Amino acid sequence: MGNVPSAVKHCLSYQQLLREHLWIGDSVAGALDPAQETSQSSGLPEFVKIVEVGPRDGLQNEKVIVPTDIKIEFINRLSQTGLSVIEVTSFVSSRWVPQMADHTEVMKGIRQYPGVRYPVLTPNLQGFQRAVAAGATEISVFGAASESFSKKNINCSIEESMGKFEEVVKSARHMNIPARGYVSCALGCPYEGSITPQKVTEVSKRLYGMGCYEISLGDTIGVGTPGSMKRMLESVMKEIPPGALAVHCHDTYGQALANILTALQMGINVVDSAVSGLGGCPYAKGASGNVATEDLIYMLHGLGLNTGVNLHKVMEAGDFICKAVNKTTNSKVAQASFNA
Amino acid sequence: MGCREECWAKMAAMMKAFPQRLVDLMFLRAVSTSSMGTLPKRVKIVEVGPRDGLQNEKNIIPTPVKIKLIDMLSETGLSVIEATSFVSPKWVPQMADHTEVLKGIQKFPGINYPVLVPNLKGFEAAVAAGAKEVAITGAASELFLKKNINCSTEESFQWFDAVLKAARSANISVRGYVSCVLGCPYEGKISPAKVAEVAKKLYSMGCYEISLGDTIGVGTPGTMKDMLSTVMQEVPLAALAVHCHDTYGQALANTLMALQMGVSVVDSSVAGLGGCPYAQGALGNLATEDLVYMLEGLGIHTGVNLQKLLEAGNFICQALNRKTGSKVAQATCKL
Numbered sequence: 001m002g003n004v005p006s007a008v009k010h011c012l013s014y015q016q017l018l019r020e021h022l023w024i025g026d027s028v029a030g031a032l033d034p035a036q037e038t039s040q041s042s043g044l045p046e047f048v049k050i051v052e053v054g055p056r057d058g059l060q061n062e063k064v065i066v067p068t069d070i071k072i073e074f075i076n077r078l079s080q081t082g083l084s085v086i087e088v089t090s091f092v093s094s095r096w097v098p099q100m101a102d103h104t105e106v107m108k109g110i111r112q113y114p115g116v117r118y119p120v121l122t123p124n125l126q127g128f129q130r131a132v133a134a135g136a137t138e139i140s141v142f143g144a145a146s147e148s149f150s151k152k153n154i155n156c157s158i159e160e161s162m163g164k165f166e167e168v169v170k171s172a173r174h175m176n177i178p179a180r181g182y183v184s185c186a187l188g189c190p191y192e193g194s195i196t197p198q199k200v201t202e203v204s205k206r207l208y209g210m211g212c213y214e215i216s217l218g219d220t221i222g223v224g225t226p227g228s229m230k231r232m233l234e235s236v237m238k239e240i241p242p243g244a245l246a247v248h249c250h251d252t253y254g255q256a257l258a259n260i261l262t263a264l265q266m267g268i269n270v271v272d273s274a275v276s277g278l279g280g281c282p283y284a285k286g287a288s289g290n291v292a293t294e295d296l297i298y299m300l301h302g303l304g305l306n307t308g309v310n311l312h313k314v315m316e317a318g319d320f321i322c323k324a325v326n327k328t329t330n331s332k333v334a335q336a337s338f339n340a
Numbered sequence: 341m342g343c344r345e346e347c348w349a350k351m352a353a354m355m356k357a358f359p360q361r362l363v364d365l366m367f368l369r370a371v372s373t374s375s376m377g378t379l380p381k382r383v384k385i386v387e388v389g390p391r392d393g394l395q396n397e398k399n400i401i402p403t404p405v406k407i408k409l410i411d412m413l414s415e416t417g418l419s420v421i422e423a424t425s426f427v428s429p430k431w432v433p434q435m436a437d438h439t440e441v442l443k444g445i446q447k448f449p450g451i452n453y454p455v456l457v458p459n460l461k462g463f464e465a466a467v468a469a470g471a472k473e474v475a476i477t478g479a480a481s482e483l484f485l486k487k488n489i490n491c492s493t494e495e496s497f498q499w500f501d502a503v504l505k506a507a508r509s510a511n512i513s514v515r516g517y518v519s520c521v522l523g524c525p526y527e528g529k530i531s532p533a534k535v536a537e538v539a540k541k542l543y544s545m546g547c548y549e550i551s552l553g554d555t556i557g558v559g560t561p562g563t564m565k566d567m568l569s570t571v572m573q574e575v576p577l578a579a580l581a582v583h584c585h586d587t588y589g590q591a592l593a594n595t596l597m598a599l600q601m602g603v604s605v606v607d608s609s610v611a612g613l614g615g616c617p618y619a620q621g622a623l624g625n626l627a628t629e630d631l632v633y634m635l636e637g638l639g640i641h642t643g644v645n646l647q648k649l650l651e652a653g654n655f656i657c658q659a660l661n662r663k664t665g666s667k668v669a670q671a672t673c674k675l
Contacts, residue, residue: 222671254668262596303560
């Protein structure tokens with residue numbers, strides 16, 4: 001804006017600027033009281049739990065196969081950022097998702113920090129049993145609000161998939177292992193187009209009813225906007241308490257943070273994201289994937305909300321994995337900060 | 341209306357039953373979610389790609405390409421397209437061809453083509469080149485003004501006075517920009533009161549609209565809300581616009597917050613053109629395509645044809661030999 005001098009020599013370095021703004025850096029140190037004040041006056045939740053899905057949802061959409069030791073190092077670094085939930089891998093057949101072929105080695109190889117949970121995806125009973133054998137103490141199952149997506153993605157109808165998940169969740173509960181449920185295509189499907197909020201509610205209710213402690217509502221192809229997010233949540237929240245809901249927004253159309261803000265305003269306080277915005281979108285060539293954890297934290301801290309997460313440490317973990325997969329970060333916060 | 345009354349009645353009943361603090365929180369939650377239902381029905385998009393976008397691009401674009409971009413944008417349904425800046429080429433080489441561009445573009449009826457003017461000389465040159473609308477820039481940061489245009493806030497007010505007087509005589513509309521409304525690369529935090537002071541000055545002097553710019557994109561929905569709450573007390577809502585940079589990926593969320601507060605004019609740049617001179621490698625303006633996508637999804641009327649907009653964005657990115665900054669464009673491109 002205005003006239004821009006070609007050489008800007010005297011302004012604050014970006015690192016300095018970021019440190020001086022309350023919302024960057026450690027959300028715990030010093031910012032608590034002002035944070036509480038702001039969040040209370042805005043009607044937003046005081047604390048937001050971030051579920052980091054980079055090592056699973058992020059990496060599984062990356063073309064380059066990441067070596068096991070890199071994955072382990074990546075997860076270990078994330079464990080030191082303050083994140084309390086890190087989705088580690090997926091016990092899916094390597095035929096379908098070659099990136100996750102080393103699921104057992106990764107699960108066994110990571111350092112499990114106290115206070116941090118490491119859920120893994122388990123599409124069926126076989127996967128669940130392998131996960132438990134490898135030391136998993138939390139699992140996730142993946143449903144869809146679209147019949148076509150369910151058929152194409154996991155080769156069975158929604159009803160059939162619910163049957164499989166019921167087996168898994170039952171076994172998990174029997175062993176005192178918490179199970180999280182995902183609902184894909186909550187705001188749109190690459191095959192069916194628009195998805196009714198009622199369908200999302202129906203599938204969410206099934207998963208919640210069978211014992212999933214939390215339901216993550218996923219805008220799988222990122223087509224949602226604050227309007228469709230609001231309508232979908234209004235419907236789901238009639239059947240499931242907001243405390244048991246999470247949103248999982250893809251940033252394919254740049255709508256993720258606006259959609260997440262909408263969800264927060266409606267009382268949701270669990271948000272999934274992927275460091276560096278890892279992962280593409282298999283349904284839109286060239287498109288970006290998950291919302292970047294760094295950009296999410298920036299917004300949450302700026303809103304005065306607590307996350308317990310240190311943004312700088314997350315940025316460092318992001319820098320590490322981007323160098324390892326040889327790609328530029330999708331996080332704008334990282335781009336702005338590291339290149340300054 | 342009936343729903344709201346029902347809501348209040350429920351609140352009153354609950355107030356009797358619950359401890360005060362809980363009631364306050366519930367009330368606040370109701371307020372915060374009910375604000376989502378008061379989005380404007382129409383939003384005017386001010387396309388700043390050809391000026392704010394291009395002036396931050398390193399590669400100098402030939403004049404015919406700039407003209408073609410603006411002509412393509414004119415066919416998308418946009419009603420305001422900021423064409424160029426009558427600034428000295430010594431400062432902004434990209435805008436050296438301002439006169440040729442303004443004279444060369446097709447001026448479609450119903451579309452405004454404002455141009456930025458930094459001083460009286462620029463204003464006169466703009467008028468001579470046929471400008472019917474100009475834009476002037478103030479800043480909510482004293483240091484930013486000093487470093488950017490080498491004057492103080494007081495001196496900038498004198499300049500506003502001069503140009504607004506001249507514009508009034510020539511029957512030329514003036515739009516006012518306020519930079520650094522959510523943070524300054526030199527001063528850091530900026531107080532909403534300072535933003536309101538500058539905005540009020542520009543408005544009271546005769547600017548028909550004040551565009552509040554998060555110049556370095558550091559704002560978040562919370563700081564946007566605080567700033568707007570203060571400015572709205574001094575300048576009518578209908579005269580306010582937001583101009584968000586996407587340096588930290590916050591632009592669309594900040595814009596949504598502004599809409600929830602009743603702002604109905606949003607600046608953006610096709611393909612998210614422009615970098616940020618204060619953060620190398622960082623992205624600049626909010627991409628018009630991504631903005632239109634959100635507004636359409638919210639059922640808000642913009643009058644803009646997204647497909648034609650994508651074509652204009654594609655054209656300029658090819659000319660600049662760069663990837664688009666719009667995620668919508670990225671998602672719909674065929675590799």
